[in-house]
Amino acid sequence: MRIFKRVWNWFDDITGISAVLGPLLKHPVPRARKSAWFYVLGSATLISFFLQIVTGIALASGYVPSSGQAYDTLLFITGTDIGRIVRGMHAFGASAMVILIGLHTIRVYLMGAYKYPRQMNWLTGAGLLLLTLLMAFTGQLLRWDQTGFWSVVIAAEQAGRTPVIGQWLARFIMAGDTVGGATLSRFFAAHVFFIPALIFLFVAFHLYLVVHNGISEPPQAGRPVDPKKYRSWYQALLARDGQPFWPDAAWRDAAFGLLVIVVVAVLAIVIGPPELGPPPDPTIVEASPRPEWYLLWYYAVLSLIPKWSEDWVIILGPAIFGAVLILLPLAAGKGERSPIRRPWSFVIVAFTVFMIAYYGAVGHIAPWSPRMESPPLPAQVVGATTGPVAEGARVFHYKGCLYCHLISGYGGIRGPDLTYAGDILTPAQMTTRIYSGGTNMPSYTGNLTSEELSALIAFLSSRHRQPVFPLPLPRKQ
Numbered sequence: 001m002r003i004f005k006r007v008w009n010w011f012d013d014i015t016g017i018s019a020v021l022g023p024l025l026k027h028p029v030p031r032a033r034k035s036a037w038f039y040v041l042g043s044a045t046l047i048s049f050f051l052q053i054v055t056g057i058a059l060a061s062g063y064v065p066s067s068g069q070a071y072d073t074l075l076f077i078t079g080t081d082i083g084r085i086v087r088g089m090h091a092f093g094a095s096a097m098v099i100l101i102g103l104h105t106i107r108v109y110l111m112g113a114y115k116y117p118r119q120m121n122w123l124t125g126a127g128l129l130l131l132t133l134l135m136a137f138t139g140q141l142l143r144w145d146q147t148g149f150w151s152v153v154i155a156a157e158q159a160g161r162t163p164v165i166g167q168w169l170a171r172f173i174m175a176g177d178t179v180g181g182a183t184l185s186r187f188f189a190a191h192v193f194f195i196p197a198l199i200f201l202f203v204a205f206h207l208y209l210v211v212h213n214g215i216s217e218p219p220q221a222g223r224p225v226d227p228k229k230y231r232s233w234y235q236a237l238l239a240r241d242g243q244p245f246w247p248d249a250a251w252r253d254a255a256f257g258l259l260v261i262v263v264v265a266v267l268a269i270v271i272g273p274p275e276l277g278p279p280p281d282p283t284i285v286e287a288s289p290r291p292e293w294y295l296l297w298y299y300a301v302l303s304l305i306p307k308w309s310e311d312w313v314i315i316l317g318p319a320i321f322g323a324v325l326i327l328l329p330l331a332a333g334k335g336e337r338s339p340i341r342r343p344w345s346f347v348i349v350a351f352t353v354f355m356i357a358y359y360g361a362v363g364h365i366a367p368w369s370p371r372m373e374s375p376p377l378p379a380q381v382v383g384a385t386t387g388p389v390a391e392g393a394r395v396f397h398y399k400g401c402l403y404c405h406l407i408s409g410y411g412g413i414r415g416p417d418l419t420y421a422g423d424i425l426t427p428a429q430m431t432t433r434i435y436s437g438g439t440n441m442p443s444y445t446g447n448l449t450s451e452e453l454s455a456l457i458a459f460l461s462s463r464h465r466q467p468v469f470p471l472p473l474p475r476k477q
């Protein structure tokens with residue numbers, strides 16, 4: 001024990017660390033009493049970020065960010081015991097970080113803690129929220145499977161609709177005209193160097209502000225913030241009823257942070273990392289991926305809103321959201337903090353959470369997204385094992401038609417049910433549709449040989465309603 005103390009004294013003497021850290025740890029914070037546990041969400045977000053750095057560095061040391069090897073190196077990583085757990089922790093850690101930063105934002109918003117003098121705390125926090133979502137988005141592509149690949153294709157398509165800079169933006173995202181090796185390099189650099197560097201900067205500024213302005217006291221109805229008097233009032237409050245941050249308040253942060261790490265680790269061990277989808281294959285024409293749950297709702301909104309409103313929602317949605325985040329502390333920087341006196345804040349939070357949950361659920365089950373895991377049609381459904389009909393059924397599967405179309409209960413439901421296609425469409429109508437595509441159906445021009453096309457038509461034309469035979473006899477009374 002003595003030796004540790006001597007080493008520490010020596011270290012402290014030549015670095016002066018305790019003179020800096022001491023006041024930081026001991027600085028007084030308001031007693032929160034009933035709402036004390038709400039105050040742990042920010043530090044827990046930071047802890048989950050550190051967890052992402054540690055697991056991310058571990059992953060990066062086994063991962064090769066090249067289009068030829070990324071998928072295989074991830075398969076390799078997932079195949080080892082440690083790698084499986086680390087990948088699982090990185091994936092669940094990402095969810096944890098998104099949830100925690102979301103809850104932290106809601107907490108700060110409801111408690112009106114963005115008001116004077118903490119407007120810049122809010123603005124740097126909003127920056128961190130955006131950067132966190134960017135990390136989630138860029139990380140998705142690094143898996144380099146179908147889902148990651150198509151998520152970026154769709155995102156680039158959406159970005160391309162922005163007026164004036166759309167084309168440039170889409171090219172910037174993809175690092176070219178299509179998603180390929182250059183895109184992967186760009187996303188890797190963004191995910192590993194650029195965005196984390198920005199997060200560090202923002203976190204440093206955010207934490208400095210937290211200490212500089214002090215932690216907000218729990219709001220009280222009828223005690224509005226007056227910028228002229230607030231600071232002196234706050235100092236008096238601390239002098240009257242403050243407590244040192246360490247250990248009186250910080251033990252909660254430590255306990256909750258530890259809980260977050262344990263939960264993430266347990267989930268990673270028990271459930272494991274998300275399964276890798278099939279490797280990316282640009283020849284599979286397929287319209288919508290199934291991104292991570294925290295982005296899924298946004299993709300679902302984009303694909304479910306009526307066509308005419310798409311451009312508006314794609315451009316105005318994020319613009320309004322960003323403007324509200326920035327303007328909120330500037331426009332409403334004083335006055336009542338208590339949510340009881342700001343009843344609208346509950347409505348806004350409830351609405352936002354509902355939208356994300358609702359569209360997340362819709363995105364999960366609704367026909368908006370093709371079922372990429374659809375197995376080939378069984379022989380008794382096809383009704384043939386050789387010949388053009390059977391060949392057509394195979395084409396129907398490997399060209400991805402089955403992802404969107406239902407045949408006798410098999411397949412996806414994004415497009416119309418084609419179980420009785422032979423009854424409702426002529427071969428000419430089928431050919432036109434397959435070549436020209438339609439709303440939410442890709443055009444297959446140039447992507448089908450004429451043999452494949454005639455096999456498809458043969459298969460679809462053989463789909464008929466079965467005559468009901470024997471006819472049910474009239475029931476004897």
Ligand code: HEC
Nearest residue numbers: 286287399400401404414415416430433434438439440441
């Ligand atoms: C990404 C999903 C998707 C894929 C993949 C897809 N389709 Fe479609 N398909 C649709 C949608 C959506 C419609 C309705 C389009 C419309 O009404 O504008 C449609 C319409 C059709 C129709 C016309 C149905 C009718 O009742 O009018 C046919 C036939 C058809 N698809 C065949 C195919 C074939 C064959 C393939 C594969 C080569 C295929 N589809 C791949 C989504 C898809």
